[in-house]
Amino acid sequence: MDAHLRAGIAIYNAGRFHAAHDAWEDRWLALDAGEDERFLHGLIQFTAAVHHATGRNWAGARGLAESAREYLADLPGEYRGVNVSGVRASLAILHADPESIERAPPLGLTYGGQRLALDDLDFAASAIAAEVLAEEGEYDHATVERAVEYAREDIAAGRETSPFVTLVLDFVRDPENRGIVHQRLTEHTERRAARDRDVDGLFEP
Known part of the structure; x- marks a missing residue:
């Protein structure tokens, strides 16, 4: 859960409030009832409340803030490194006055006391x-997914600085050039796939 949690927090802190939940949703759906399930459910509803508030859907924001508070109510003030007490306080404000989002920026999520940015994420x-960002940004998700697979293969083989590893990190960390990085990922992925097909062909009868 840790990597998914950190990814969603950094995406949220980058202002991609709607996208953040995509890093958590599959993990949440796979959980049995318990603290972890309530924690992720509450975070998902918190980010949704912020998303609706920034879109001026006051009723939606208020309703989600109320339900998110219920999910997070019995958790410790810090849970799995996240500032849950701050989230609860922010939800109370959103529930009482969702238009407050226009007078002050949304709460930043912290992990281990640090406000995570996309630059802070490990591979x-x-x-x-x-x-998540590929799907939210309308980039080709299959290309990014395959590039991630190649990067993981390279890391497992001891090639931690391979072009795939570097480009996946750049895709996340450099939003201004994300389109250019995606194009380079596409080119590298196509070349790698072609090379793999050529190698496979050597062993075909």
Whole structure:
């Protein structure tokens, strides 16, 4: 859960409030009832409340803030490194006055006391963030997914600085040039796939 949690937090802190939940949703759906399930459910609803508030859907923001508070109510003030007490306080404000989002920026999520940015993510969390950002940003998700697979293969083979590893990290960390990085990922992925097909062909009867 840790890498998914950090990826979603960094995406949220980058202002991609709607996209953040995609880093958590599959993990949440796979959980049995318990603290972790309530924690992720509450975070997902928190980011949704912020998303609706920034879109001036006051009723939607208020309703989600109320339900998110219920999910997070019995958790410790810091849970899995996240500032849950701050989230609860922010939800109370959103529930009482969702228009407050226009007078002050949304709460930043912290992990281990640090407000995570996309630049702070290691490769494991960046790989998750890359796929989320690809889908949210209307990039080719299949290309990014395959690039992540190649990067993981390279890391397992001891090639931690391979072009795939570097480009996946750049795709996450450099939003201004994300389109250019995606194009380079596409080119590298196509070349790698062609090379793999050529190698496979050597062993065909």
